[in-house]
Amino acid sequence: MPKIPLNWLAEYIDLVDPAPEAVAAALVKVGLEEEGIHGGAVSGPLVVGRVLSILKEEQSNGKTINYCRVDVGEHNDIADGDPAGPVRGHKPDHNDTFPPSRGIVCGAHNFVEGDWVACILPGGVLPGPFPIGGRKTYGHWSDGMICSAKELALGDDHAGI
Secondary structure (H helix, E strand, O other): OOOOOHHHHOOOOOOOOOOHHHHHHHHHHOOOOOOOOOOOOOEOOEEEEEEEEEEEEEOOOOOEEEEEEEEOHHHOOOOOOOOOOOOOOOOHHHOOOOOOOEEEEEOOOOOOOOOEEEEEOOOOEEOOOEEOOOEEEOOEEEOOEEOOOOOOOOOOOOOOO
16 A cells, blocks of 8 residues: 655645544545554754763652753753743753753653763654643653654654663
């Protein structure tokens, strides 16, 4: 069965609702079969970062999260005026503790300090669509997401990073 990219289809027909699920439903209504909707493009700031530090914290629900400091080069941002308010390790007065980097909360445990990881930053969108924004979670400001191959629609491995 051929795969049809939505941007190619849009060159030939007017997509009233360009959401993949809506297009698939419309194609089924006219008698075509839809076997599956696959991924989508990642948009926005997708970068490679180096994990500078990992702070493992067990939560009250039993889950252990990693608060990571990730050096994403020119995309580092520890600007004042953080919408999360004062969050440990995120303000400019903590530069001695954390060099320029982004704080990212991550649930995966198969990476270590010094590893290079794929990160999508606020403003990016993962396949789904799943928009990424900065937010306060587990007591930290998470300023992006460390991504697995599956989250980037590059493969089926979702066992970790």
